[in-house]
Amino acid sequence: xxxxxxxxxxxxxxxxxxxKLIDRYGLTHISTGDVLRAQITAGTELGNIAxxxxxKGHLIPDDLMVDILANEIDxxxxxxxxxxxxxxxxxxxxxxxxxxMLGQRGEEVHSVIGLEVDDEELMKxxxxxxxxSGRSDDNPSTISNRLxxxxxxxxxxxxxxxxxxxxxxxxGLGHVDEIFQRITDSIDAHPSSPKAKN
Ligand code: AMP
Numbered sequence: 001x002x003x004x005x006x007x008x009x010x011x012x013x014x015x016x017x018x019x020k021l022i023d024r025y026g027l028t029h030i031s032t033g034d035v036l037r038a039q040i041t042a043g044t045e046l047g048n049i050a051x052x053x054x055x056k057g058h059l060i061p062d063d064l065m066v067d068i069l070a071n072e073i074d075x076x077x078x079x080x081x082x083x084x085x086x087x088x089x090x091x092x093x094x095x096x097x098x099x100x101m102l103g104q105r106g107e108e109v110h111s112v113i114g115l116e117v118d119d120e121e122l123m124k125x126x127x128x129x130x131x132x133s134g135r136s137d138d139n140p141s142t143i144s145n146r147l148x149x150x151x152x153x154x155x156x157x158x159x160x161x162x163x164x165x166x167x168x169x170x171x172g173l174g175h176v177d178e179i180f181q182r183i184t185d186s187i188d189a190h191p192s193s194p195k196a197k198n
Contacts, residue, residue, distance in 0.1 A: 001107055002027070002082035002194040004187070005089070005098075007157065008115030009150045010143070011122040011129065012172050013179060017115065018086045020180050025187070025194040028080035030072050032065065032087040054137050057145030059090055059153065066097040073101065082194060085109075090154045095161070111190055112161040113183055115172035119147055 004027065006014045018029050036054060039047035046068075053060050060068075069088055076083070089095040102108050117125075123143060130138025137146065161167035168186045172179055187193050 001080065002111075002190075002192060003085070003102065003107060003109050004082070005085045005109055005112040005161075006115070007112050007161075007167075008172060009117060009119075009122050009154075010146045011125040012115035012117045013176070014086050014115060016176060017113075017180060017183060018084050020176075021084055021183070021187075024184065024196050024198060025082070026197050027082045027084045027194065028076050029084050029086060030069070030076065030088070032069065034086075035068060035072060036060065055142070057137055057142035057149070059149060062091055062093045062097070065090075065094060066101070069094075069098070070101055073105070077105070089157060092156060092160055095157055109161075109166060110192060111168055111187060112157075112166045113186065114158060114161075114167055114169045115179070116169050117172040121173060122147060 002025070004021065006018055006021070008014050015031065018031070021027060022029050036047070036050040040051045040054070041047070049064070050060055059065075065088065069085075073083070085098070089098050098109065123140075126138050126143045127140065129135060130143075137143075158167055158169075170179065170182045170186065184196070188196070
């Protein structure tokens with residue numbers, strides 16, 4: 001298996017680039033945001049808990065998030081060639097839990113693709129996405145909360161994964177295909193990179 005973390009602030013293009021990576025390498029996508037939104041739509045107890053955090057732009061507590069991720073990994077692993085983790089980890093304890101969880105299954109994170117985009121551009125993209133998709137957390141006050149949390153709590157993971165020798169910074173401005181090319185150049189340079197399907 002080849003496992004990628006796609007990393008970056010809200011609005012940095014993680015979802016868009018993940019879809020392209022799935023098409024190219026046949027990897028399995030785990031987006032924790034999508035998992036939580038599906039629970040909210042289904043009106044489950046977990047969905048209600050998640051909604052109380054998401055609607056304010058807060059993070060879901062680590063313990064709960066780690067359990068959700070472990071379930072997803074075990075559910076999808078039998079048919080997966082590798083995972084793209086999108087939106088997880090968002091905290092250092094989550095990164096440590098991911099390392100342990102994969103290690104117990106004989107797996108590891110091979111590469112952390114960090115989409116680097118400045119705040120002004122992120123704000124513009126998120127406001128536009130909110131208008132187009134109707135995502136309830138893409139409104140200006142929640143967005144600024146999410147960006148704040150990204151800088152205080154999530155961005156220290158860049159250093160964490162740099163120390164692990166896994167962080168690959170990618171310039172996240174430009175055309176979607178140009179950014180994708182930068183990502184695939186980085187993945188293809190990895191000694192155990194997956195074969196492209198197309
Ligand atoms: P996303 O779609 O990745 O932007 O996630 C939307 C929201 O879901 C976030 O703003 C958080 O409230 C919550 N969320 C998603 N992933 C995580 C995570 N790994 N840890 C905590 N909260 C998360």
